[in-house]
Amino acid sequence: MSAPFLLHEHPLRQRLNNELHARPPMPLAGPAQISYLAMLHEGHSAAEEEAHLHQLCDRLGLPFCPMVDGDHWVMEAGDLRLKWERHTEFSGYTFFRNCPGGVPEFGSALEAFPATWWQAIPGQVMVATHVDFISIRQKDPAPLLAELLQSGATVAASQVAEGAAWVISDFRIQAGFSRFTVIDSHLRPRQAGRTIQRLLEIETYRMMALLAFPVAKEVGRLLGKVEAEVAELMTRMGEARTPEDERLLLADLTRLAAQVEQSQTRTSFRFGAAEAYYRLVQQRIEELREIRLDGFSPIREFMDRRLAPAINTCLSAARRQNDASTRIARKSALLRTRVDIELERQNQELLVQMNRRASLQLRLQETVEGLSVVVLTYYGSQLVNYLAKGSKDWHHISSDVITAISIPVIAGLVAWGTRRMRRKLALHEAG
Known part of the structure; x- marks a missing residue:
């Protein structure tokens, strides 16, 4: 029998250790439908979301409702399961419906839950997607891929988990949802759960990263005006002849510096988050271990071609903003030096007169x-x-x-x- 633990324990030890096991993937033992909602929860507290989750237990007539463990919660009701996760900016709701008889051709897991409940989830929808997890015995991927090739549709498709499954998606929103088809060849239950979770995270993180794209366009327009005005001020600086001219120039440069600084303060989090989300997208794609299919772009190539340019635009806007701030600060310092030298000359003249x-x-x-x-x-x-x-x-x-x-x-x-x-x-x- 082991001795009791008597050392003085740090109050965060258990919580930090549990982070290693937080948000585990849900194992999938057979065909299933999965629906996923990512809700931006700005203005809504975790307590509101927990209360709404408990309402679902009452709607489904569950005799008990599992307790929320930190930012993670799982409910099981027969063939239905719901996993809730709260992140920094959004909350994820993953709905599972086991389909022992095979995934129906139409429908989704979300339809098995009370519509009035999931339509009232706190927050704004950022990501909504359906996943059909199908056995290879139910649908052969070869005819489906051939049909997609013949149609000429823009689709990303590849084998994942070193050939254990096929993933197909066009990443388009139709009727409010994007859609993935995952055809299982020989995935193990937990491996299948990890694959589905990675796909949902790729979809979520790419959308969250793109939140910075409109901000980057707005910053680009602002920087265009600022840079043009800075160029004009530099011309005026070369033509300045009196201390009053230099003081007016310094006031204009200070105003521009304040504008850029305000823009940096407002956008730094968004640009930093975009970079972090994009790294997570790349990491999740790497974990899929894709194998290219003839005639189709794998998810990595699809994202490199469609997502990477937008993220590069965001990162370029952030760098350009920092550079503009540095240039304005440098020019302001130069002008202040000129003003200080002129003031010192005037002070010397005053001292001579004194x-x-x-x-x-x-x-x-x-x-x-x-x-x-x-x-x-x-x-x-x-x-x-x-x-x-x-x-x-x-x-x-x-x-x-x-x-x-x-x-x-x-x-x-x-x-x-x-x-x-x-x-x-x-x-x-x-x-």
Whole structure:
């Protein structure tokens, strides 16, 4: 008996491990009809979808309804099965109907479920497809392929799983649904389930990838206008002569940069998602392990010819958008440098003028200081004169003589005091 697990477990360990086993393919043991809906669930929560799934159990009279396990749910009711998967942008509903007596020539698995229920599934239909999974004993692929060749219809057909089955589809929407025919030669049940799941994922991911195509066209029109305006601004930049011209140019470049940045913010997710979905399409096609049939394009070639150009357009628009943003930023930086240089030149001129004014003020100050010495000497000598006249009884020297003698003394003291004060102020400013 094994010992109990006592180590401290990370809270996400079980959930991350279960991701390895999430969304397993449904095994197919015999002929069956499969219908698939991919619903864009923007504005609809997982709780709404779960409640709608429980309504189906009530409609079919099931005694119990399986619990939703994360983003995956499976219901079985006799020959009917339903698998629900919730992804980032869409939810997938795969309807199965086992046909022990062989797949009927008309009809679909969806018809076996309540129409009022599946017509009310939350979201908008992005993908709707039917798959007829037929045994080779029911339909020989050779006459069917010969008939398709003779009709001249554009059809993708190939052997998959290293020759264990044939897949035929024109990838066209008729009566709201595209359609696949899978003729089984010797697929094992789980192998058959994986093959059907890959086909449905190819159909889903190619449509999700193409959501970016209209966005790419819109971005292309915007970039055409932006690039033409940038070229015109570059001409104006070469002709700019005044700082005002350069400031106007910089304002226009900033406006264009804001437009491109806004477009990038709005479209970056869509273009990134398109690239990711396209890689998934290529991966699922690779997993089919196709073998070419004479006269028919395999699914890989069909997608390379029809889907790849649209995806390349999207990726090219994304690169072109990034390049436009980089070019505008580079030109804005160049123009800002020119504006900054002009501002520095103007600042230098202002500093020269300020220095000139400071020198003029210093000379005026020195002149005023000289006049101040004269004025202070005059008033000081007058005070001495008043004092001499008031004390003439104490001495025999004339007051005029005393005043004349005091004038150089007062002038020297005032000049010395003024210089000392200026020196202290200079030391204070330097400190």
